[in-house]
Structures are given as structure tokens and as C-alpha cells.
Amino acid sequence: MMEKILNVKDLEISFQTKDGILHAINGISFDLEHGETLGVVGESGCGKSVTMMSLLRLIPQPPGKLVNGTAIFNGVNLFKISEEEIRKIRGSKISFIFQDPMTSFNPILPIGIQMAEPLMYHKGLSYQDSESQIVEMLSRVGIPNAKDRLKDYPFQFSGGMRQRVMIATALICNPEILIADEPTTALDVTIQAQIVELIKELRDEFSMSIIWITHDLGVIAGLADRIIVMYAGYVIEDAWVDDLYKNPRHPYTKGLLGALPKITEDKQKKLVSIDGMPPVLFSKPQYCPFIDRCSYKIDRCKEANPLLEKIADRHFVACWVSASDERI
Amino acid sequence: MQERDIILHVENLVKHFPITHGVLFQKEVGCVYAVDDLTFDIFKGETFGLVGESGCGKTTTGRTILRLYQPTAGNVLFEGKDIATLKGTELKAARRRMQMIFQDPYSSLDNRMTIEAIISEPMEIHHTHNQQARKNRVKELLAMVGLNQAFASRYPHEFSGGQRQRIGIARALALEPALIICDEPISALDVSIQSQVVNLLIELQRKLGLTYLFIAHDLSMVRHISDRVAVMYLGRIVELASCEELFRSPFHHYTKALLSAVPIPDPETERKRKRIILQGDVPSPINPPTGCRFRTRCINAQEDCSQETPLLHEIMPGHYVACFHI
Numbered sequence: 001m002m003e004k005i006l007n008v009k010d011l012e013i014s015f016q017t018k019d020g021i022l023h024a025i026n027g028i029s030f031d032l033e034h035g036e037t038l039g040v041v042g043e044s045g046c047g048k049s050v051t052m053m054s055l056l057r058l059i060p061q062p063p064g065k066l067v068n069g070t071a072i073f074n075g076v077n078l079f080k081i082s083e084e085e086i087r088k089i090r091g092s093k094i095s096f097i098f099q100d101p102m103t104s105f106n107p108i109l110p111i112g113i114q115m116a117e118p119l120m121y122h123k124g125l126s127y128q129d130s131e132s133q134i135v136e137m138l139s140r141v142g143i144p145n146a147k148d149r150l151k152d153y154p155f156q157f158s159g160g161m162r163q164r165v166m167i168a169t170a171l172i173c174n175p176e177i178l179i180a181d182e183p184t185t186a187l188d189v190t191i192q193a194q195i196v197e198l199i200k201e202l203r204d205e206f207s208m209s210i211i212w213i214t215h216d217l218g219v220i221a222g223l224a225d226r227i228i229v230m231y232a233g234y235v236i237e238d239a240w241v242d243d244l245y246k247n248p249r250h251p252y253t254k255g256l257l258g259a260l261p262k263i264t265e266d267k268q269k270k271l272v273s274i275d276g277m278p279p280v281l282f283s284k285p286q287y288c289p290f291i292d293r294c295s296y297k298i299d300r301c302k303e304a305n306p307l308l309e310k311i312a313d314r315h316f317v318a319c320w321v322s323a324s325d326e327r328i
Numbered sequence: 329m330q331e332r333d334i335i336l337h338v339e340n341l342v343k344h345f346p347i348t349h350g351v352l353f354q355k356e357v358g359c360v361y362a363v364d365d366l367t368f369d370i371f372k373g374e375t376f377g378l379v380g381e382s383g384c385g386k387t388t389t390g391r392t393i394l395r396l397y398q399p400t401a402g403n404v405l406f407e408g409k410d411i412a413t414l415k416g417t418e419l420k421a422a423r424r425r426m427q428m429i430f431q432d433p434y435s436s437l438d439n440r441m442t443i444e445a446i447i448s449e450p451m452e453i454h455h456t457h458n459q460q461a462r463k464n465r466v467k468e469l470l471a472m473v474g475l476n477q478a479f480a481s482r483y484p485h486e487f488s489g490g491q492r493q494r495i496g497i498a499r500a501l502a503l504e505p506a507l508i509i510c511d512e513p514i515s516a517l518d519v520s521i522q523s524q525v526v527n528l529l530i531e532l533q534r535k536l537g538l539t540y541l542f543i544a545h546d547l548s549m550v551r552h553i554s555d556r557v558a559v560m561y562l563g564r565i566v567e568l569a570s571c572e573e574l575f576r577s578p579f580h581h582y583t584k585a586l587l588s589a590v591p592i593p594d595p596e597t598e599r600k601r602k603r604i605i606l607q608g609d610v611p612s613p614i615n616p617p618t619g620c621r622f623r624t625r626c627i628n629a630q631e632d633c634s635q636e637t638p639l640l641h642e643i644m645p646g647h648y649v650a651c652f653h654i
Contacts, residue, residue, distance in 0.1 A: 190585060190586060194605055223598075
């Protein structure tokens with residue numbers, strides 16, 4: 001058994017909107033082990049990003065509200081420590097790569113200065129002192145002539161290169177956890193393959209844990225050790241990557257996998273589609289949140305919301321049907 | 329392959345965008361070689377996939393075919409008429425037969441128009457239906473794309489991405505076109521919604537006998553929907569073949585690399601897989617490499633690649649490749 005580096009328990013977050021209180025995260029728990037890569041999968045709006053941003057307290061309060069929950073990182077509860085202390089963790093022990101490399105850099109500062117910021121803040125280095133580290137890191141992520149590019153502005157890099165700069169910035173303080181929020185969604189497939197390959201190499205080199213948020217079960221297949229599938233603010237399945245792809249036990253996971261056309265298989269006649277849309281939860285449902293889109297539903301699904309239950313070794317599912325129905 | 333009716337014949341299509349300098353006396357200082365010397369046919373009733381990385385000229389090709397851009401050179405024969413030179417009423421009549429579905433369902437619908445106004449606008453412009461007939465047609469179209477008819481009086485902001493894309497499809501169908509150019513219609517959508525829209529497109533094609541030019545960068549989806557596929561790189565087609573052929577035995581190194589970059593949703597295969605990873609980025613179309621445009625990233629590039637431009641040639645029936653060394 002590996003050591004747990006992060007343990008999130010009963011996390012609940014809501015947002016005050018003009019239409020009422022939106023229940024974004026409804027009691028989710030997961031943990032992350034040393035050197036593990038955890039994939040977080042779900043549709044837009046299911047709460048993947050909110051969960052991860054809340055760990056670094058990046059959710060503005062209000063309108064956001066942490067209703068309940070703990071997040072223990074190396075023995076400290078990230079939700080209880082002071083603003084000063086969380087700032088010491090952000091960007092140094094836990095760092096973030098955002099989806100859109102175009103908008104997450106400051107357009108009017110050269111990338112050298114933006115990359116030096118974490119070193120200056122966390123390590124107390126001056127810009128001159130951090131330069132050699134920056135150049136080294138930039139070359140490591142595959143930026144040619146790194147030394148000459150420190151004075152370049154973000155717009156002078158292509159999308160793929162900008163994402164590499166972002167990765168270099170996130171890794172510069174040698175973090176223990178790297179949270180990647182759909183880092184390849186905005187990129188072409190060929191560039192995506194480059195970035196995924198790079199992260200795999202860096203993961204082993206820096207021995208860090210990774211949380212990779214995505215809506216694409218294709219990208220994550222070759223990368224993750226374990227996957228949690230989220231739906232409407234709940235974790236509905238949590239399993240080892242091989243189990244999840246070979247034997248998905250929740251109808252939603254099954255639907256997501258069926259919706260992907262597979263390049264290696266014979267052409268299917270029709271893609272599985274999950275009809276309808278995810279619910280918007282202004283009140284916590286007393287029934288299964290997936291009920292409207294589920295083709296396996298039984299009466300019990302209407303009566304109570306299923307909790308995450310263990311069905312095999314490290315395989316958890318929140319579904320009333322999956323235990324009894326052979327079709328899933 | 330048996331002879332089939334050609335609905336669209338594109339010959340030596342070229343589109344260059346000039347780059348100008350100065351305000352008053354605009355001097356041309358160069359140009360973006362967006363599309364260079366494209367030749368292909370699209371048969372009636374088929375789905376023709378066009379794939380490539382961003383900036384390779386797929387969208388420009390689609391728009392030039394509709395003559396939203398004036399082609400720099402070349403011909404576009406659609407149902408026997410040359411779109412590139414048509415004028416006035418004739419062009420308008422031809423345009424009725426070809427429509428477009430756009431990539432971004434958030435910016436392609438006017439926020440201040442109701443769904444009914446959006447869908448009936450093409451009919452209004454082309455004077456095809458009177459007011460009552462338009463109303464009925466809108467209802468019919470909404471039902472066809474799987475939306476509630478009561479939605480006609482609502483505004484776009486009330487809809488999700490998938491629903492908006494359905495509205496875009498309904499608008500494209502309003503004038504009963506023969507050819508629809510789908511410009512990355514699903515890349516802005518979630519996976520579960522993508523499959524809904526693709527299934528809808530396939531169903532409509534079967535029902536209405538439509539022909540699609542399906543532009544995308546997602547190869548697995550293109551494989552699912554297309555009959556034939558052309559791969560573009562920096563403004564040129566590098567390989568064109570039937571869908572099965574292309575995915576089973578790709579010849580061009582770029583196609584091979586593109587295919588190997590597609591993630592497979594199966595952890596075991598992914599771990600065992602040997603990828604061909606292309607180094608670097610696509611060169612700028614303002615100053616493309618001489619000769620073969622792919623040579624700067626090709627592992628098999630040799631001297632003659634920089635001197636002459638390889639043309640598409642048929643290496644097997646219906647399978648065309650532009651490369652000297654295969």
C-alpha cells in the first residue's frame with residue numbers, strides 16, 4: 001500500500017446564483033497516492049474543475065461556499081489553514097496547468113518574468129538568479145533556444161509551445177502534486193500526443209502525483225492509474241484504469257465509453273448516445289441524478305440516491321442497478 | 329468502384345490571402361498560402377471527410393467552395409455550374425443548394441433573434457415560402473432535428489451547446505440543400521453530446537439523401553462518419569482514399585503520424601502502442617517549405633523532397649498519395 005499524499009473527504013460546495021443555490025459538489029471523497037496519476041472524467045459542468053480549484057482555495061467566496069469537507073494534504077487540512085499558508089502551497093507544492101494556454105498567461109509580460117514569479121515568491125530568488133533554472137526547465141520541456149526566448153511574449157509562441165511553457169512554469173518549484181485541467185483540449189491531436197508523452201516523462205523524472213481532469217476517456221487511457229467518473233457533483237464510479245475500461249459498472253461510464261468511436265475496431269453502425277443533458281441541481285436530489293438519461297432504471301432509482309459502494313477490490317460504483325443487472 | 333454521380337468537382341483550387349502593409353497606399357508584401365492546388369470530387373450521397381491540423385486550410389477550402397471567399401484560381405463545379413465565376417441571381421440560386429454548419433454553436437446563432445427567426449431567415453432571403461408556410465416549415469425542421477416545437481419562440485441563450493448545434497443544423501436544412509459543409513460541427517461539444525449530433529447527421533443523410541463535406545480534426549469521428557477521406561497538410565491534400573483504405577493502410581508519413589496520435593480508449597493497447605510523434609509545429613503558411621511541404625517534419629525526407637513538389641498520384645484504385653518515397 002502506497003502512502004496517501006492527498007485525502008479529500010465529503011467535499012460539498014455550492015454557489016449562490018440569482019436563481020437560487022446551485023449544488024455544484026455534493027459530497028465527494030477520493031484520495032491520491034504518492035506517484036499516482038488520477039484521471040477525473042466527466043462532462044462540462046459536472047464539477048471536475050470546481051473540485052480541484054477548491055483544493056487550492058481558488059473558488060471565490062461568495063458566490064461559492066464550502067459547505068462541508070476536508071482535504072488533508074501531508075497532514076494539514078487545506079481548508080483550515082490561513083491564507084498565508086495556502087499561498088505557500090499554491091504553485092510550489094501543488095501546481096496547476098490550465099486548459100487554455102492562450103488566456104492563462106499575462107499577455108503583456110515576457111514569459112521569463114512570468115516563469116520566475118514562483119521562484120521569486122517561494123524561494124526568494126532574484127530574477128537574475130532564477131534565470132538559469134528557467135532556461136534549464138524550458139529546454140527540458142522542449143523549447144528550442146530557451147535562452148533567447150525568455151524575453152518573448154506569450155503571443156510569440158504557438159499553442160503547443162505555450163502549453164509547454166505552462167508546464168515548465170508549473171514544475172519549476174518541483175511540486176508534489178500537479179493538477180492538469182484539460183491541458184490538451186485546445187490542441188491538435190499531434191500536439192496533444194507530444195504533450196501527453198512529455199508529461200509521462202516528467203512524471204517519472206520528478207516523481208510527482210498527477211490529477212488529470214478531462215472529458216475524453218481516450219486521452220486518459222494510457223496515462224492514468226486510477227479514474228474517478230463524476231456526474232452532477234457526485235463521484236459515480238472509482239476504479240483502476242483497466243477495470244474501468246474493461247468492465248464499466250455504471251450506465252453513465254458505459255455510455256461515455258460507447259460514445260467514442262474506436263479507430264481500431266470495425267466501423268460500428270451507430271454510436272451509443274446518452275440522450276438528454278446533465279441536470280442542474282438547485283436542490284439536492286433525493287433520487288439518482290442520472291435517472292432521466294438512464295436506460296436501465298428501476299423503481300428504486302426514484303426512491304433514493306445511491307451511494308458509492310464497493311463492488312470489487314478498489315472498484316466503487318454508485319448505482320442501484322449495476323449489482324443486479326447483467327446487462328451493464 | 330462503380331461510376332457515381334459527381335455532385336462537386338474541385339479543380340486546382342487556390343486561395344491566397346494577401347498580406348498588406350501601410351494604410352493609404354496598401355502595398356502587398358506577401359501572402360498566406362492557405363489553399364494550394366486542390367483537386368477532388370465529391371459523389372452524390374456520400375460523406376467526404378477532410379482532416380488536418382489547425383491552420384492547414386480545411387475551413388478555407390470549405391468556405392471557398394461556398395464562395396464565401398473568392399478563389400484566387402481554379403474551378404468549383406457544383407451540379408455542373410462553376411461556382412467560382414457565377415454572378416447575381418445564378419449564384420444565389422446555386423447557394424440555395426449548398427449550406428454550412430459551423431463549428432462554434434455559441435457564435436453562429438444571433439443572440440437577439442428567436443429560434444424561429446433564425447431558422448426561417450434563409451427562406452426569407454430566398455423567397456421560397458410565404459409567412460404561413462415558413463412557420464410550418466420551422467416546426468417541421470425542429471421536429472426533424474429532435475427539438476420541441478415549442479422552442480420556436482425562444483432565444484439561443486436558453487439552449488445548451490448540443491441543442492444550439494441542432495438549431496444550426498435545422499437552419500442549414502431549411503432550403504433543402506443537396507450539399508452541406510460541416511465545419512467541425514462537433515469539436516465544441518461534450519463527448520456524450522457529440523455522439524448525439526453525429527447520429528443525427530447520419531440519420532438525416534439517410535432520410536434526405538444529403539451529401540456532406542465533413543471537416544474535422546478528430547480522426548476517430550471522421551472514420552466513423554465518412555465514406556472517403558482526404559488528409560490536408562499546409563494547404564495541400566497529401567493523401568486521399570476510401571475511409572477503410574486510409575485507416576487500414578496509410579501511405580503518407582503524415583497520415584501515419586496523424587493516425588498514431590489518436591488516443592485509443594483502451595489502457596492496454598495504449599501502453600503497448602508505439603507512437604510516431606511528430607517533432608515541432610506546422611510551419612507558417614506565409615512562408616511554406618519549398619518542394620514537399622511536409623519535409624521539415626518528415627522522418628523520411630530526402631534531397632529531392634526540397635526541390636520538387638510531389639503531386640497526388642493514384643497508387644491503387646481510388647487511393648491517391650502525394651509523396652516521392654513510398
